[in-house]
Amino acid sequence: xxxxxxxxxxxxxxxxxxPLWLMRQAGRYLPEYRAVREKAGGFLDLCYNPDFATEVxxxxxxxxxxxxxxxxxxxxxxxxxxxxxxxFEKGEGxxxxxxxxxxxxxxxxxxxxxRLDPVIETxxxxxxxxxxxxxxxxxxxxxxxxxxYMIAGRGTPDQAPARLFAYRHRADxxxxxxxxxxxxxxxxxxxxxxGADAVQIFDSWAxxxxxxxxxxxxxxxxxxxxxxxxxxxxxxxIIAFAKGAGANLAxxxxxxxxxxxxxxxxVPLSFxxxxxxxxxxxxxxxxxxxxxxxxxxxIKIDQILEALSGGPFIFNLxxxxxxxxxxxxxxxLVNQVRGL
Numbered sequence: 001x002x003x004x005x006x007x008x009x010x011x012x013x014x015x016x017x018x019p020l021w022l023m024r025q026a027g028r029y030l031p032e033y034r035a036v037r038e039k040a041g042g043f044l045d046l047c048y049n050p051d052f053a054t055e056v057x058x059x060x061x062x063x064x065x066x067x068x069x070x071x072x073x074x075x076x077x078x079x080x081x082x083x084x085x086x087x088f089e090k091g092e093g094x095x096x097x098x099x100x101x102x103x104x105x106x107x108x109x110x111x112x113x114x115r116l117d118p119v120i121e122t123x124x125x126x127x128x129x130x131x132x133x134x135x136x137x138x139x140x141x142x143x144x145x146x147x148x149y150m151i152a153g154r155g156t157p158d159q160a161p162a163r164l165f166a167y168r169h170r171a172d173x174x175x176x177x178x179x180x181x182x183x184x185x186x187x188x189x190x191x192x193x194x195g196a197d198a199v200q201i202f203d204s205w206a207x208x209x210x211x212x213x214x215x216x217x218x219x220x221x222x223x224x225x226x227x228x229x230x231x232x233x234x235x236x237x238i239i240a241f242a243k244g245a246g247a248n249l250a251x252x253x254x255x256x257x258x259x260x261x262x263x264x265x266x267v268p269l270s271f272x273x274x275x276x277x278x279x280x281x282x283x284x285x286x287x288x289x290x291x292x293x294x295x296x297x298x299i300k301i302d303q304i305l306e307a308l309s310g311g312p313f314i315f316n317l318x319x320x321x322x323x324x325x326x327x328x329x330x331x332x333l334v335n336q337v338r339g340l
Contacts, residue, residue: 006067006135009280009312010198010237010259017338018305018313019067021137022330023241024320025060026072030327032059043088044080047073053122054129061134063327064334068135069126071191073119075141075202078183079150081115082107098153098161101169104176116187120194127195135198138191142203142242143180143221147173159208166217174216181221185228188236192229198237200262201225204319207244207264214248219255226257239282243319253278265289265318269307280312285333287317293329301336 003011006019027033033056040046047053057072076094080086085097099107126136144162152161166173188199206218222240229236241262242252253261253275263272263283275281285304289297304315315337321330334340 004067004133004135004197006314007197007237009314010239012279012312014310014312016309018309018315019135020315020334020337021066021068021070021135022060022317022321023070024322025064025066025070026056027321028323029321029325029330030059030063032056032063043074044086047077048118050118050121050125053119054125057122057126058129061130064331066134066334068137069130070137070200071119071123071126071139071196073122073139075139075146075204076149077116077119078141078146078180078187081112081183083110083112084150093155094149095154096149099150099176101165101172104172104179107176107179111183113186116190120190123191123194123196136196137239138188138196138199140184140187140199140201140225142201142206142218142240143177143184143225144209144217145203145205146180146184147176148205150176159205163208163213166213177217177221178224181224182228185225188225188229189232192233192236198239198259199229200239200241201258203240203242203245205244206242206248207246209248211248214242214245215251215255218242218245219248219252222256222258230257239314241282249275260312260314262316263318267318269303273307273311276308276311276313280314281308282314282316284316284318287319287322287325290317290321290325290329290333293326293332297329297333298336301333305337 005015036052036056040052053072057069061069076086087095148159148162151165201222203218237259239260240256240258243264260280260282265284265286272281289300
């Protein structure tokens with residue numbers, strides 16, 4: 001079988017038109033997703049039910065034929081397996097029991113790897129059911145981002161609780177990051193063994209860190225994951241997405257050894273071209289442009305394609321698609337990227 005387009009880009013090839021997928025492509029903008037979500041009950045119930053999780057992962061592939069399907073799950077399944085009481089409250093997002101510095105040493109005693117077994121079963125089913133040409137992406141949350149939720153017990157605008165924790169209890173904080181990196185690496189290895197073709201590491205809150213802290217708290221732990229995954233799976237292909245990282249992206253590929261660097265919509269295309277000289281980049285249409293649609297979206301897509309199609313490139317959004325997006329506008333996006 002010919003190598004999948006997205007995997008070829010991760011190997012450094014330039015492909016025209018570029019392979020295409022969207023972060024959160026299985027989600028609330030699709031009526032078929034909302035129907036399954038209603039049946040599933042709670043959000044974690046959906047994540048841990050292989051029947052439902054497989055179905056919603058496949059929905060955008062059936063509708064749009066994206067070049068990759070990304071496993072439907074959540075970045076907080078690791079703290080859930082650590083028995084931190086993860087829950088999702090309607091209209092408020094994730095909540096969990098906040099962790100203090102005195103609890104870090106005993107954290108691993110609570111870990112239940114079997115909690116993640118249904119997710120791995122979903123990967124196996126997707127590998128069997130996806131079209132042969134579709135790349136299957138697994139993923140995890142980056143240690144810094146996952147730690148911010150664990151420390152605050154919720155998301156906060158600038159993640160001040162986690163940053164203060166790191167200032168006041170640096171040794172404990174670094175230990176927490178190491179624990180999360182090792183558990184996340186094991187989780188990604190299980191996904192790859194179950195059939196994932198490549199994986200993405202999401203660092204959604206990397207943008208609140210200054211230069212030194214970015215190196216220590218964001219890039220360093222991601223490199224720990226990459227090294228551990230590659231020790232078990234030397235051919236593993238890994239995408240690293242550090243939202244809001246700005247100028248810190250200049251050294252991010254070298255620091256993490258990722259095959260591709262995900263770019264949010266704030267990254268200038270001239271800077272993206274510089275990053276592309278070292279390897280594949282992925283991004284970076286503003287999700288709000290999809291809501292706007294029409295000429296606003298078309299112009300942005302053309303600008304991205306003109307800037308980045310000359311090198312190894314995966315078209316994506318600069319963050320997840322929003323529930324307000326119109327499925328027909330997404331279809332127009334797909335057609336434009338593919339030159340249809």
